[in-house]
Amino acid sequence: MKTKVLTIGLSLIGIVAIAQKKEIRKAGNAIESGDYKEAKSLLTSVEGIISNEKERTQADFYLAKGNAFLAAKDQSEVNIEDLITAGKSFQKAIDLGEEEEGKAGMAEVKRVLITAASEDQTQQKFSESAKKAYAAYNLSKKDTLYLYHAASVSSVAKDYDAALGYYEELRDLGYTGRGTIYTAVNKETGDVEEFGADENKRDIYVKAGSHIKPSTIKEDSKRPDIVKNIALIYLQKDEKEKAMKAIQQARKESPEDTGLMLTEADIYYNLGKMDKYSQLVEKVIETDPNNATLYYNLGVTTSKMGDPEKAIEYYKKAIKIDPEMLNANINIASAILNKEQALIDEMNDLGMSNADNKRYEELQKERNDLYKEAVPYLEKVVQKKSKESAEYKQSAQILSQIYSMLGETEKANALKD
CATH class of the missing domain: 1.25.40 (Serine Threonine Protein Phosphatase 5, Tetratricopeptide repeat)
Incomplete structure (x- = not known):
């Protein structure tokens, strides 16, 4: 049975x-x-x-x-x-x-x-984009580039809680994003196409004749940016202690990493601690003295700290290293011309006595000297920048006014035309 x-x-x-x-x-x-x-x-x-x-x-x-x-x-x-x-x-x-x-x-x-x-x-559906990228990463937990995309676009969407979670996961994974990308130009379209880290695939297309001009791009580590964004999100959430803790922890791991030094400096900048910012940037400059961007950034913060002369020194160092750094030229001209207001205020307060008239002429000469000092920097911008750019238009307008004040009518009219 x-x-x-x-x-x-x-x-x-x-x-x-x-x-x-x-x-x-x-x-x-x-x-x-x-x-x-x-x-x-x-x-x-x-x-x-x-x-x-x-x-x-x-x-x-x-x-x-x-x-x-x-x-x-x-x-x-x-x-x-x-x-x-x-x-x-x-x-x-x-x-x-x-x-x-x-x-x-x-x-x-x-x-x-x-x-x-x-x-x-x-x-511009950034939150939706982040969710789909994270879902792709989550399928195998191997494609960390998708996780980085999710973190980046979440920040753009101002979904800071989601971005923080993604960035912290990247940090804990030790993700750097450092690598090599192989590219070549598509003969038919003329566009540069990326083949990721697959050099062999790129070379096959080149040998087949469909692509030309093979090239290699080295990607720098994204870890400093990841730590920086974690800290900045904490600042956005008004959690300053967590922000500083995040960057200092990373600095302990890599004390000589200039990227992390600058990240910490940026946090001090956001906290309004300009003296701390300047100390750190100066330290970075010691390790990388030929970095024009560092001098430029130091010029910006020094200017905000109310020391235009020191700022101009930094901008000039930046230009010496990189003569084509036109924003440094613009900022030098701006720092010079900002001195004009004090002269104008004193001129307006003068009376009609002989002594006052004499002082007025002295101040007018100082004012003209400021104009002459600023002119070469503005001329460099006008010569190099596209006429459609905002930098050109602003610099040309100011330069035209200066030429008029200095009596150089022909130059002023040329710029107006």
């Missing part, structure tokens, strides 16, 4: 197994016909008991489920939850031995998510 019961039980299991396979086949047919809702329903009806089946049947089930949830994207806007479900299903199929189809499905899920994230960013 017991044997008969066992036989009937085994028969029932066989019937269930046949039914499950039948539902999986039906789901496959539904996917092919575009009836994704029906495919999902059929797969859901057998999911609860699929774990009792052989690994081959389970793998077929998860491949079908992955395809059903992935293919649903064709009927509507990309649904993150559907794609996450598809990715998990493909991963289970891989774990059950269906590596080829499972990995192909997983790669397609990631491609769809990243494409959608890129389109969202183009349309």
